[in-house]
Every structure is written in structure tokens, then in C-alpha cells.
Amino acid sequence: MPRFRINDTTLRDGEQTPGVAFTIAEKTAIAAALQAAGIDEIEAGTPAMGEEEVAAIAAVAHAAPRARVAAWCRMTESDVAAALRAGVRYANLSISVSDRQIAAKYPGGRQEVLDRIAHVVPLALDKGLTVSVGGEDSSRADPDFLHTVLDAIAAAGAYRFRFADTLGVLDPFATEAIFRRLRARTGLDLEFHGHDDLGLAAANTLAALRGGANHASVCVLGLGERAGNAALEQVAAAIPRLGLGCVGTIMADLPPLADIVAAASCRAIPPGQPIVGETAFTHESGIHVSGLLRDPGTYEALDPALFGRERRILLGKHSGSAALRDALDGLDVPHVVLADLLIRLRAHAERVKRSVTRDEVVSLLASAAE
Numbered sequence: 001m002p003r004f005r006i007n008d009t010t011l012r013d014g015e016q017t018p019g020v021a022f023t024i025a026e027k028t029a030i031a032a033a034l035q036a037a038g039i040d041e042i043e044a045g046t047p048a049m050g051e052e053e054v055a056a057i058a059a060v061a062h063a064a065p066r067a068r069v070a071a072w073c074r075m076t077e078s079d080v081a082a083a084l085r086a087g088v089r090y091a092n093l094s095i096s097v098s099d100r101q102i103a104a105k106y107p108g109g110r111q112e113v114l115d116r117i118a119h120v121v122p123l124a125l126d127k128g129l130t131v132s133v134g135g136e137d138s139s140r141a142d143p144d145f146l147h148t149v150l151d152a153i154a155a156a157g158a159y160r161f162r163f164a165d166t167l168g169v170l171d172p173f174a175t176e177a178i179f180r181r182l183r184a185r186t187g188l189d190l191e192f193h194g195h196d197d198l199g200l201a202a203a204n205t206l207a208a209l210r211g212g213a214n215h216a217s218v219c220v221l222g223l224g225e226r227a228g229n230a231a232l233e234q235v236a237a238a239i240p241r242l243g244l245g246c247v248g249t250i251m252a253d254l255p256p257l258a259d260i261v262a263a264a265s266c267r268a269i270p271p272g273q274p275i276v277g278e279t280a281f282t283h284e285s286g287i288h289v290s291g292l293l294r295d296p297g298t299y300e301a302l303d304p305a306l307f308g309r310e311r312r313i314l315l316g317k318h319s320g321s322a323a324l325r326d327a328l329d330g331l332d333v334p335h336v337v338l339a340d341l342l343i344r345l346r347a348h349a350e351r352v353k354r355s356v357t358r359d360e361v362v363s364l365l366a367s368a369a370e
């Protein structure tokens with residue numbers, strides 16, 4: 001079973017979510033929760049943003065001494081110098097690799113990209129940093145040039161290449177094929193960083209792992225630039241569930257971690273958010289509940305207890321008689337009354353537009369008897 005590394009970038013790409021801005025106290029609280037949840041690497045921020053951010057990254061490293069705390073840097077000497085001021089031991093040095101971005105950023109074109117890698121990576125290594133190189137816009141890069149970049153990174157002494165689907169334009173089939181080619185080309189560690197513009201970030205991340213990546217770059221709750229990144233909790237839960245491999249993540253710590261991040265980012269967790277949403281383990285439909293009451297495995301792919309959560313069965317418009325009987329346990333309700341009660345329950349649920357409580361059902365039962 002391969003052991004995949006879960007690298008969280010909530011404090012860097014997650015904070016790039018429009019409108020999200022963490023204080024140092026929030027950053028350190030998130031970092032401590034990430035470490036407690038067994039997250040392998042924490043990308044703590046962008047030191048080039050200034051001395052406040054440098055201090056925040058230093059505080060994160062202090063708050064999570066057991067995780068690998070990394071700084072995100074552009075492929076420049078000055079960004080590396082800023083990372084060193086933050087006192088981190090790991091740096092993710094990023095450079096654009098698609099011709100579209102290269103043309104807009106680097107007057108020296110592809111050669112400048114290769115020259116920067118050859119110059120800045122050894123300089124960072126000399127200063128004691130462990131270096132991963134991020135290829136911005138890798139998904140739109142010329143595959144042959146990407147291979148040249150991989151060779152340049154390996155020659156310069158970095159240990160990992162981060163393939164970024166910066167614009168979120170990949171699908172899982174293409175992603176797996178790309179990673180099979182990259183894996184065949186290089187002995188470097190490979191990381192996938194996916195964006196969710198098409199809602200495929202988590203699926204693409206899993207496809208990259210299938211294809212040969214051994215690191216997943218993710219954000220709690222799928223925060224991140226624009227539509228966000230792959231959600232940490234989805235990727236970490238899916239890897240063992242799908243039999244792809246194992247992770248060091250402590251699943252029961254994911255819901256409290258999500259609560260901390262939601263509060264710090266002033267964003268409510270959508271009720272149906274996988275793993276951590278309020279209704280992620282809640283059932284209403286009659287057919288499901290009838291099956292669940294006999295065997296939870298009939299309609300449950302993930303055991304809520306694994307995530308420190310509980311299964312809930314709620315009454316509503318789609319309830320059936322098994323759910324009603326279960327809710328009214330202890331009350332002897334004849335079959336015909338139950339059938340009438342179901343009709344009343346459906347009408348009531350439509351009126352109130354929410355789940356219906358047991359007390360309300362008992363009142364409906366009483367009014368039926370009048």
C-alpha cells in the first residue's frame with residue numbers, strides 16, 4: 001500500500017480565497033489543528049508579502065513543530081531570502097511553465113525559466129532549505145518542455161516537482177495519463193495541486209495519485225483562489241476508501257479542523273459538504289431509512305464514527321413508514337393511522353420547508369385522531 005503525503009495549503013492558497021484574511025492567531029490555531037490531524041506538510045504563506053507574513057510563517061512553524069512547514073516563494077533570490085527570515089526549513093519555489101504565462105512574465109522565455117531554476121534552487125539549497133519546485137500552469141505547458149523542466153529541477157537538486165493545474169482545466173482521465181508520463185520520466189517526488197473551476201479538483205488529485213504522484217496539495221473545505229482547491233477532507237478520506245493507499249491523517253480530527261477554518265474564514269460550511277457538512281451523515285428518504293435500520297451498510301459508504309460523527313435519521317417529505325415507526329417507537333400506531341400520518345407529514349414538511357421533529361409528528365398524530 002503506498003503511503004501518500006497530504007500537504008495542506010489552507011494558509012497559503014486557501015488564504016488567497018477572495019475575501020479571506022487570517023490573523024496570526026488564526027494561522028497558528030489552524031496550523032496546530034492541521035498538525036493534530038496528522039497532516040504531513042503545511043504551506044504556511046508567502047514570505048514575499050512582507051514582514052508581517054514572515055512573522056506569521058515563523059509563528060506557524062513554532063505552532064506545528066512536527067509538521068513540515070514550508071514557505072511559498074517565487075523563483076527569485078529575494079523570495080528565498082524572505083523565506084529564510086521566516087526560519088522555515090522547507091521552500092516551495094514556483095515558476096510558470098506554460099508558454100502563455102512564460103510570455104507574460106519572463107522576457108527571456110523558456111530559457112529564463114531553466115536559468116532561474118539552475119540559479120535559485122542551488123542557492124536555496126546552499127542556505128539549508130529543502131526545496132520543492134512548483135510548476136505554475138503545468139497543465140497548459142508543452143509536455144516536452146515540462147520534461148525538460150523536470151530534468152532541470154532534478155539537476156538543480158530539488159526533491160519534488162509540484163504539478164499545478166492552476167486554471168483547473170484538467171479531467172481525471174487526462175490527469176492520470178499525464179502523471180503516468182511524468183512518473184516514467186523522473187525519480188523526483190511528484191505532487192499534484194488542483195483547482196476546482198470545473199468541480200474536478202478532488203477527482204483530479206486522486207487520478208494524479210493513481211498515475212504516480214505521491215503528494216496531494218489540498219485545502220481545508222476546498223478553500224483557494226477562485227473556485228478553490230481540492231478539499232483536504234475529501235482527498236484524505238477517499239484515498240483509503242478507494243483502496244488507493246494510506247495516509248497519516250487522523251480522520252476524527254477533520255470536522256473540528258473544518259470548524260476552525262470556517263470560523264477564521266467567515267464562511268459557513270455548506271450542509272452537504274462531504275465528511276464535515278451538517279447533513280453529510282443524515283438520512284431522510286424512506287427507502288434509505290428502511291434499509292439503514294436493517295443494515296447501515298445498505299446506504300452508507302463511510303462510517304460516520306470514523307470521523308467522530310453520528311448517523312442521523314430525520315423525518316421529512318420523503319420519509320416512509322419504517323422511519324415513522326422507528327421515530328414513534330413505544331407508541332402503538334395501527335397501520336392505517338400510520339399511512340394517514342405519512343400524508344400529513346408530507347404536507348407539513350412542505351409547509352415548514354425543513355425537517356420535522358418527533359414532537360411535531362406526535363402532534364400530527366393527535367390531530368389525526370380528533
Ligand SMILES: CC(=O)SCCNC(=O)CCNC(=O)[C@H](O)C(C)(C)COP(=O)(O)OP(=O)(O)OC[C@H]1O[C@@H](n2cnc3c(N)ncnc32)[C@H](O)[C@@H]1OP(=O)(O)O
Nearest residue numbers: 013016046048049074075076094095096104105136166225
Ligand atoms: C497561482 C498562484 O496561486 S501563484 C501565488 C499567488 N500568490 C500571491 O500573489 C501572493 C500575494 N501576492 C503579493 O502579495 C504580491 O503579489 C507580491 C508581494 C508577491 C509581489 O508584489 P509586487 O512586487 O507588487 O508585484 P505584483 O504583484 O504587481 O506582480 C508580481 C510580480 O512577480 C512576478 N512573478 C510572478 N510569478 C513569478 C515566479 N513564479 N517567479 C518569479 N517572478 C514571478 C511577476 O512577473 C511580477 O513581476 P514584475 O513586478 O516584475 O512585473
Ligand SMILES: O=C(O)CCC(=O)C(=O)O
Nearest residue numbers: 094134135136137164166
Ligand atoms: O507553483 C505552485 O507552487 C502552485 C501555485 C498555485 O497555487 C497554482 O498554480 O495554482
